[in-house]
Amino acid sequence: xxxxxxxxxxxxxxxxxxxxxxxxxxxxxxxxxxxxxxxxxxxxxxxxxxxxxxxxxxxxxxxxxxxxxxxxxxxxxxxxxxxxxxxxxxxxxxxxxxxxxxxxxxxxxxxxxxxxxxxxxxxxxxxxxxxxxxxxxxxxxxxxxxxxxxxxxxxxxxxxxxxxxxxxxxxxxxxxxxxxxxxxxxxxxxxxxxxxxxxxxxxxxxxxxxxxxxxxxxxxxxxxxxxxxxxxxxxxxxxxxxxxxxxxxxxxxxxxxxxxxxxxxxxxxxxxxxxxxxxxxxxxxxxxxxxxxxxxxxxxxxxxxxxxxxxxxxxxxxxxxxxxxxxxxxxxxxxxxxxxxxxxxxxxxxxxxxxxxxxxxxxxxxxxxxxxxxxxxxxxxxxxxxxxxxxxxxxxxxxxxxxxxxxxxxxxxxxxxxxxxxxxxxxxxxxxxxxxxxxxxxxxxxxxxxxxxxxxxxxx
Numbered sequence: 001x002x003x004x005x006x007x008x009x010x011x012x013x014x015x016x017x018x019x020x021x022x023x024x025x026x027x028x029x030x031x032x033x034x035x036x037x038x039x040x041x042x043x044x045x046x047x048x049x050x051x052x053x054x055x056x057x058x059x060x061x062x063x064x065x066x067x068x069x070x071x072x073x074x075x076x077x078x079x080x081x082x083x084x085x086x087x088x089x090x091x092x093x094x095x096x097x098x099x100x101x102x103x104x105x106x107x108x109x110x111x112x113x114x115x116x117x118x119x120x121x122x123x124x125x126x127x128x129x130x131x132x133x134x135x136x137x138x139x140x141x142x143x144x145x146x147x148x149x150x151x152x153x154x155x156x157x158x159x160x161x162x163x164x165x166x167x168x169x170x171x172x173x174x175x176x177x178x179x180x181x182x183x184x185x186x187x188x189x190x191x192x193x194x195x196x197x198x199x200x201x202x203x204x205x206x207x208x209x210x211x212x213x214x215x216x217x218x219x220x221x222x223x224x225x226x227x228x229x230x231x232x233x234x235x236x237x238x239x240x241x242x243x244x245x246x247x248x249x250x251x252x253x254x255x256x257x258x259x260x261x262x263x264x265x266x267x268x269x270x271x272x273x274x275x276x277x278x279x280x281x282x283x284x285x286x287x288x289x290x291x292x293x294x295x296x297x298x299x300x301x302x303x304x305x306x307x308x309x310x311x312x313x314x315x316x317x318x319x320x321x322x323x324x325x326x327x328x329x330x331x332x333x334x335x336x337x338x339x340x341x342x343x344x345x346x347x348x349x350x351x352x353x354x355x356x357x358x359x360x361x362x363x364x365x366x367x368x369x370x371x372x373x374x375x376x377x378x379x380x381x382x383x384x385x386x387x388x389x390x391x392x393x394x395x396x397x398x399x400x401x402x403x404x405x406x407x408x409x410x411x412x413x414x415x416x417x418x419x420x421x422x423x424x425x426x427x428x429x430x431x432x433x434x435x436x437x438x439x440x441x442x443x444x445x446x447x448x449x450x451x452x453x454x455x456x457x458x459x460x
Contacts, residue, residue: 001237004078004087006228009042009111009118010151011091013138018153019121020048021211022179023090027055028212029221030086038084040077042107043092044369044390044428046264046302050197052090055208059267063089065113066098066105066369067388068432073113076268076432078236086228089116095138095145099369100409108145116231117148119176119224125154128163132171139173148227149174151219154181176227177219196303198263239268242435245443246277252296252445257303259284261312262337264302264428269438272431273299276442285341286311290321297331297379297445298322300338302428305346306361306395312341313349322352326422331379331444334424336393339417342424343397355397355417355424363396370427371407375414378403378423379444380437387434389427401425421448 010026012019023039031037039052040061049060061080063073081087091107095118098106104113111118120138122131131152139147150168155161155178165175197204215221246252254273256265262285270280281292286308291298305312313319322342326332332342332354340346342354347361374385391406403418404425416425421444431438 001235002078002082004074004081004114004234004236006085006225007077007081007087007089007114007116007231008224008228009089009091009107009116010121011095011107011111011118012121013094013123013134015093015097016123018123020051020090022121022151022153022215023088024048024051024055024208025211025215026219026224027052027088028208029215029219030088030225031056032212032216033221035085036083038081038087040080040087040089041092042089042110043105044392044430045092046266047196048090050263051204051208054197054201054204055212058084061268062266062430063110063114064105064430065109066103067390067430070104070109070113072239072432073110074234074236075239077114078234079238079268082238086225089114095120095147096141108142111146112144115234117146117227119227120147120150121153122150123154124152124160124164125156125181128160129167131164132167132173135168135173136171149176151176152178155179156181174223176224177215179214179218182214196260196263198258198260239432240435242272242276242438242442244275244277245439246446249446251277251279252442252448253292253294253450254278254280254297254299254442254445255283255292255295256280257285257298257300257338257341258282259286261286261305261308262301262303262341264335264337265299266430269429269431272435272438273442276438278442278445285318285322286315289315289317291318291325294450295325295330296448296450297333297441298325300332300334300341302336302338305337305340309346309349312346312351319350319352323354326354329421329448331421331441331448332424333379333441335428336391336426339397339424339426340395354422357397357399357401357417359395359397361395363394365394366426367392368408368410372404372427374404374418374423375402376418377420378418379421379441380423381440385437387427387429387437389429391426391428393426
């Protein structure tokens with residue numbers, strides 16, 4: 001049992017990168033003042049937490065009430081904030097936006113679960129006095145959500161700021177900062193949101209240094225620190241860890257894809273595999289000439305392999321290493337972008353050929369939470385294993401596969417590919433509520449014969 005200390009939730013009135021810029025800038029600004037800052041992101045995002053990790057120097061966490069369950073929000077927040085002076089939680093979309101089925105999943109629900117004050121980032125570019133009723137609505141919609149004040153974003157001028165502050169003062173709403181419209185704060189974006197940090201971490205680090213300084217000059221950090229300390233101490237047990245399943249035998253080596261093409265992995269998942277007894281190492285499918293020496297299992301998360309298709313297809317030693325790993329019975333788990341790399345081809349470029357399917361981009365956006373049930377045994381467990389996860393992609397495979405029955409707001413479909421040593425699908429899974437899945441995967445890895453190929457890098 002630990003106690004969750006000072007904390008803030010930074011939310012927006014709507015979806016957009018402005019909230020991410022402000023939240024991440026606050027993390028950087030407090031760190032520049034010598035604070036130990038921790039971070040979390042509401043929902044199933046991978047990209048925003050990458051920016052958080054650069055700003056704070058710590059692994060960024062996710063608080064996803066739909067996938068992990070509302071009861072785990074306190075424990076997961078406690079893990080995120082352990083050893084930190086301040087936990088900053090960035091919301092998802094608008095404050096009250098959540099899953100279409102009405103399940104607890106919004107930023108507001110998470111804020112209630114961790115008993116944290118909310119700072120609302122308001123896009124003020126096209127509003128003046130109307131900002132007051134706008135914020136008043138957010139403050140009063142659910143009295144259990146403590147909307148404690150606002151940060152005004154994209155303010156046009158000194159006069160504009162004066163009008164906004166006057167309107168909010170008359171409504172009794174504290175203003176903790178006002179940021180001007182600034183082209184230098186228009187962050188790089190792509191169809192899934194911001195570009196991943198892994199593509200150019202040095203440039204992101206430099207940008208965050210500047211952003212932190214700008215936030216410090218425009219926001220009341222002392223007031224925000226006082227607000228964060230107003231959150232009552234919250235005793236919480238850390239999330240349950242998987243049991244170690246390998247006993248005294250050699251820890252199976254799990255090679256996790258990383259680099260520019262594959263940067264979507266939850267830190268909690270890697271920690272869960274390590275807790276179950278795995279040795280977690282990293283490799284780059286674009287650059288390395290083969291899987292790390294002694295690899296028993298491979299985990300390939302999501303990312304943007306379509307942008308690196310030429311490099312992936314041109315790295316023939318790595319493709320052969322991955323195919324050989326599968327042929328000799330090595331264990332593999334692939335999610336989304338990882339599925340594309342395992343396919344025969346991606347938009348005509350030859351890939352690893354582990355999965356008997358071809359992948360193409362431009363199939364339309366697929367987005368949403370899914371309740372999945374496996375239809376056959378896989379390294380994640382027996383047929384009938386139930387998992388909650390999330391999909392977000394613009395690609396498709398032909399065939400679709402039938403390893404899972406997937407239920408979402410638009411009905412039920414099938415998808416994915418499985419064998420006793422393989423699961424590859426579009427579903428992203430957070431292992432916090434599924435210690436048994438981490439145990440099953442590490443157990444399968446321990447039964448697999450390790451291969452031999454050059455290179456490995458430690459996980460941490």
